[in-house]
Every structure is written in C-alpha cells, then in structure tokens.
Amino acid sequence: MTSVRPPGASELERRIDLFGTEVRILVGAPTPRRAPGNQVAVVAVEQLLRRHHALLTRFDCDSELSRLNADPREEVPTSAILAGALRAALNAAELTDGLVDPGLLGQLERAGYGSSRVGVAPADLREALLQAPPRCPARRRQGADWQAVEIGEGFVRRPPGMRFDLGGSAKGHAADSAAACLRGYDSFAVDVGGDIVVGGNAGVPRVVVVEHPLGHHDLSFRLGRGAIATSGLARRIWRTPNGFAHHLIDPSTGVSAWTGVVQATAVAPTAVEAEALAKAALLSGPEAGVRVLERGGGVLVLDNGTVRLAGPAAQAVRSAA
C-alpha cells in the first residue's frame, strides 16, 4: 500500500528552454537521509537535460546524433546517452508495432521540417483541418530500417544510409533519465515540453492538466507516480505549396498523417512509453486510438474538438474549468 505524507517544504521550480520547447523541473524536500537538498537536485537535473539536448538535437550539425546521421560507416561508436536514446526509440517502435518509426528523417525533411521551428508561429490548425485530405489511419512500413538496428556496448550498427529522428522519444528518454535522479525526494515532476514524469516518496498526487488544442475546456486528473505525454498537430504545423503539413508522418506514405485525431495524451509508467502511445494513438485514428490508450489511460481530441477518454483516465478525468 502506498503511504501518503502531507507535503512538507515547498517545491523548488526551474524553467529552461531546451529540446525546442519549455522544460520545467519541480523538486520537493529531500526524503530524510536519502538525498541532498533540492537545490542540488535541480541543478543536477538541469545539467543532465542540457547534456541530452546537446547530444540528441538534429538541428545542430555538431551534435552526436547529427554526426551519427552523417557517418557513412555501418557501425558507429556512441555515447551512453545516445545509445540510451536510440534504445528508447527502438522500444517505442516495437511497442507501437512500427507506427512510431525513428527512421523517417528524410520524409520529415521532405515534408518541410528540415530545420528548427523554434520561434516560428504555427499555421492555423482549424484552417489546416478544413483543407486536409480525407482522414485515414496511418500504417507501419513493411521492412522498415529500424528493425535492423543493433545497439551494443558503445556502438550502434544500422543499415547504411539510415538516419534517425529521435524527436519525441529523445524528450521522453530525457525526462525518464532526469526522474531517475530524483528518487530521494518527497515530490518531483520533470516536464519536457509536455512529456512529464511525476513521482515522489510522499505519495501526494499531483494535478495534471491536459490542454485542449482547439481552446475548449482543459481536462485534469491527479497522478501520484508515472508519466504523461501528449502528441498533436497544433504546434508543429506549417503551410506548404499544396496545403498544410505537420510533423507526424504516416510511415506507410511518408507524408503527414491526417487521421481525424488532432491530439492524443497517454498515461504510462515511463515517458518514453507514454510518448510512443500518444503518438501511436494519434496515428491510429479515433477508433483504434482509444484502444491504444486503453491500458494506461488517456485522452483523444478529435478534429471537431470532441474529447474521448480511454482506460483508467476515463474515471479520473474531469473538466479543469
């Protein structure tokens, strides 16, 4: 049985811009005799996240990920952080049966996402939905390159020419890694652009708000321990000569997926899993998407703004109004 202690000292909060998004670190009081003060933890977590970002961004040609993607060799040495992020991406692909595919960088660039969109205003989602093609669920690629990737002690071996986009799984992996440093504290939350891990030894549930992408009422629920992630079209969407595109690619077609779902939120034990399930739920469309979220719970927002709840979240979620 989980013990619940009243919260003690207030949480220390730190906000930074990383991974092309806002990162928020919250750390409560150290559990007696288990950890140093929370000021130390916040600094350590910030440094860890900055290290992850520096190594894993594809928008810096000197990052380790960019150097891997440019390396013509089949087998390339990797740091522990890159190896961990690659494993997380492969786990996400396996968990979603290939719907979340880390080998779609070329398709993403051809869709118009070749450079960072930080500071670039997104296109209007409602307008994009009006002009989008008929909705259909995304499907996995047959014989995708990720299935042939091998990660060993200090190296990765992948098909020649394969390039990785770690995107959401890198954020999830960073949030999970940071959370692992905070096991000695009464409460904590690591929020990497909406991919969030919460926990703490005091066992006090935290309010989690799910922002509605079309401006309807937000939803909220309480979570004491676990991860939440949201994937959606609203922020990384842009105009193209032929209409609109966004960053969630249908692996089977190589172009942006218009499935009838504009946002999916998933609850799971880890941020990597939550991120993968949220993306897979969005790519699966309204019907199959609910089934993807059934186990841990989650929220789908459809093109018309309708909200569908899945799994345990269906009982816990309420309007944040």
Add this chain to the structure above:
Amino acid sequence: MPTESARRKRPSMVAMTAKITAVAVAAAIALTGGLAIQMAAGQDPALASKGKHQAPAGGSSSGQASGGQTNSAPAQVVTRTS
C-alpha cells in the same frame, strides 16, 4: 416607568457590546479560516470562476531560465502538444 424587576432583566450596554464583539470575532475567524483552508488546498476562491487553468508562476520567455518556490502542495503540471 419600568419596575425594578424589569430594569434588572434588560441587558446592560456593556454586555450587549461584548456579545456583538464576540459574534463579530467568531465570524471573522470562520471566514478567514475557511479562506486559508481553501488556499492551502490550492484553490484560490478569487480564481474559482475562471474556465482555463492559470498560468503557473515564474514563467520564462524564450531563451531564458527562471525558477522559484511553489506552494507546499505539489504544483500542477500541464501536458500539451509541443
């Protein structure tokens, strides 16, 4: 003219003032205590009618970092498309 016994039954001005003061003090304690309990629970009554969640304190602008202390209850977190 009131009789002597009727005069004794009428409360004195001092007693009336004391009673009114006690009632006022009790009401003030109940009101402020209730507000304090709601605030401690993270529910600011002044914000109760707002439809959207409140932006957390200590927001940052692009490229900057910021920090601070939150309330004693675990702070709310917001998940959104990023």
